[in-house]
Amino acid sequence: MGELRMLIDGKLVEAEGGATFDNLNPATEEVLGPVASGSAGDMARAVAAARHAFDTTQWATDGALRQKCLLQLQAAIEGEREDFRAELVSEVGCPLISTFGPQLDAPLREALTWPAAQIDEFQWSRSIGLGNPFGIGDNEREVWKEAIGVVAVIVPWNFPVEIILNKLGPALAMGNTVVLKPAPDTSWNATRIGRLIAEKTDMPRGVVNIVPSADHAVGEVLTTSPDVDLVAFTGSTATGRRIMQMSAETLKPVFLELGGKSVNLVLDDADFATTVPGSAGMCLHAGQGCAMATRLLVPKSRYDESVELAKVAFENVKYGDPTDAANFQGPQVSKVQQERVLGYIAKGREEGARVVTGGGVPKHLPRGFFVEPTVFADVDNSMTIAQEEIFGPVLCVIGYDDEADAVRIANDSAYGLSGMITSGSLERAKSVARRIRTGTLGLNGGIWYGPDAPFGGYKASGIGRQCGREGLEMFTETKTVGWPAGA
Ligand code: NAD
DSSP states (O other), X not given: OOOOOEEETTEEEOOGGGOEEEEEOTTTOOEEEEEEOOOHHHHHHHHHHHHHHHHHSSTTTOHHHHHHHHHHHHHHHHHTHHHHHHHHHHHHOOOHHHHTTTTTHHHHHHTTHHHHHHHHHSOXXXXXXXXXXXXXXXXXXXXXXXXXXXXXXXXXXXXXXXXXHHHHHHHHHTTOEEEEEOOGGGOHHHHHHHHHHHHHOOOOTTSEEEOOOSOGGGGXXXXXXXXXXXXXXESOHHHHHHHHHHHHTTTOOEEEEOOOOEEEEEOTTSOHHHHGGGGGGGGGGGGOOTTOEEEEEEEGGGHHHHHXXXXXXXXXXXXXXXXXXXXXXXOOSSHHXXXXXXXXHHHHHHTTOEEEEOOSOOTTOOSSOOOOOEEEESOOTTSHHHHSOOOSSXXXXXXXXXXXXXXXXXHOSSOOSOEEEEOSOHXXXXXXXXXXXXXXXXETTXXXXXXXXXXXXXXXXXXXXXXXXXXXXXTEEEEEEEEETTO
């Protein structure tokens, strides 16, 4: 059974009035158990606690304490690693194998420890030398980096632990206090982290508060409250836009990690037989990853051969029960998401694209929110399925005339999050990469990911970068000071 209680002001508490909602297993449609359903009042109390902790404790200035607490949290999570693993598979529906990578073990390796180490490494202040701007004498000047204050962390359901740790680690390392709102579909991993913070770390009360809720609108307390200094959000572009609008009233900075429609660009000198089948990698976790390469771009001269290679690869994707280590793909996270994906498949057919394989609900999996691994051919990049984020195991194969046309198609998107480029020449892959407007790119099968690697999007894929030095700086304010030279 997961943790029902929220964490507010250092205490594990139930929601106002004892309100709860059901956590569902998307693979079986069974209720796993209850979780507290925080109210707007609960969220306001969490904000007040974070504000009080920031304003009245040494948290922002005591780097050694922050480092100790981050490492305590790391050890506490590691101590329950296998419980996290089982819980993630049951509430997220992610395949077990994904927990050995990006769902759990990858972020657990360094998402907290890297920022903890950066507390010593980060350039907290720098001299900008002497200045005599008004001609009345020299001044020494320094630029200081400081915590922003109270950070609202709002996360989605697809890679919840990964996203929580990659926001919590840098935000806390930089000296901020936090109010975390998990997605309603996947709250137990967050409330478990809350319990570990309360029971296994020396974090002053109020430094981290965690408030799940069945009601998305409870999150608006975070965007409208004058006591929140920054909103760090990962989720859909539509919600990101709303968060930015709501934050405008109090002029809060927003840090947004949003959707994507990334390309897997196979250049004409690539090895097609080994590269194209790799496009089925996007079925991991049923295509529910913002950075997945959902548009396969191949030269028109090799189109039919590529469609066939993709078809075979998608037909070989093992999917079903996410607890079975042999499965690469589990269910969509909810009925709503399953219907959304099926709606896009219907739209693709309507607009003239051709389903080469998949295209429906698997008959042999009557329970759970499954969708077949699906390949669409004859896709024009202007079609809805090529422009909008489907968030399902659905690949669009698009033909291009030449390299310039490939770059044009890759950039003909409202999004700009990630992508892959494969070429027989790394230099050529790099030169194409410079022309693609996305925040990350994997070249020739390479992986850019890591706690030290900035991740985020161009265009409608977001504002700001998570992880890396840029990610730490997102959680800081800048203060410039000057004093008479020689004083
Ligand atoms: P979502 O936007 O529906 O919800 C995300 C979070 O925002 C949830 O916690 C939700 O309760 C909360 N929320 C909703 N309305 C709110 C409001 N008005 N004010 C405050 N909070 C509000 O997204 P989702 O369906 O949970 O996740 C899927 C989306 O997330 C996809 O679009 C995906 O691409 C994106 N995503 C992006 C990244 C990235 O780093 N770029 C990573 C993972 C997922």
